[in-house]
Amino acid sequence: MGWAIALHGGAGDIPLSLPPELRLPREASLRHCLDVGIAALKAHKHPLDVVELVVRELENHPHFNAGKGSVLTSSGTVEMEASIMDGQTKRCGAVSGLSTVVNAVSLARLVMEKTPHIYLGFHGAEAFAREQGVETADPSYFVTPENIERLKQAQEANRVQIDYTQPIKKEPNVAAAARIPNGDSQIGTVGCVAVDSEGNLASATSTGGLVNKMAGRIGDSPIIGAGTYANHICAVSATGKGEAMIRGTVARDVAAVMEFKGLSLKEAAAYVIGQVPPGNAGLVAVSSTGETPRCTILPECFVLLPVKMDIQRFPYGIFQLK
DSSP states (O other): OOOEEEEESOSSOOOTTSOHHHHHHHHHHHHHHHHHHHHHHHTTOOHHHHHHHHHHHHHHOTTSSSGGGOOOBTTSOOOEEEEEEETTTOOEEEEEEESSBSOHHHHHHHHHHHSSOSEEEHHHHHHHHHHHTOOBOOGGGGOOHHHHHHHHHHHHTTOOBOOOSSOOOOOSSHHHHHTSSSSSOOOOOEEEEEEOTTOOEEEEEEEOOOBTBOTTOOOSTTSBTTTEEEOSSEEEEEEEOHHHHHHHTHHHHHHHHHHHHOOOHHHHHHHHHHTSOTTSEEEEEEETTOOOOOSOSSSSOEEEETTTTEEEESSSEEEEEO
């Protein structure tokens, strides 16, 4: 069998109506990150290395809600989180509450490999990062003018929301503003799943969370089984509204229904997302046989099909099969 890789830049679409100066960099970033992953798989890198590498690239692009592009809490601060998991061993690592670590996904891997634990958060995670000598930056590095404006508009609308790329239309009052459907293009969280030619699987997810979230809020991305999961059957990275994914244990359930109900990856992904309130969750996944689901998980979502080199509406991610 060959290899397969899938990645996403959040639970939503990149609207064609978005100004080119905003839309094209996002599309180019997805293409670039996919190419990075493909090159690593072709070089016979382990899927764990591949997903970490790809998510690092996504974290370094300010166009997505992770790393440099992380959105702000209600206090105007950044609290990043990430996780990573190896399917063959089920070893995993996770971090939350990061304000200075440039690549949260790499710190999550260090938690997996250098500690007896799975999950570190806030001051403890930051201290561990300093001990390990990972790259850090002043918190101001992550506070971009775009995210300041996003926070301002979310606070004016009195809501917690998934990241957006177009301004919320001004309304006469907060109640009217809150009625705007979604109010954004729902781009948030980044993730990658991969399987190599030997059937080894891995998954990684990273995010800045929700715009205007309470300080200290933890979403699904660092929770193994909710936003990230990998075993010998499949690897999953979820995106959307974290509370819904946590309640539904979305990532783990995909693997569970494949194992216990005998469903294909496509069937399992559709079944699990179908159990979550509409519009709250989506995922990318690969199986040990290289299968990737092509069912529409959320409406109006983009996927880049690199074989055809065009953009089509599919599950808000991009993938490549060998």
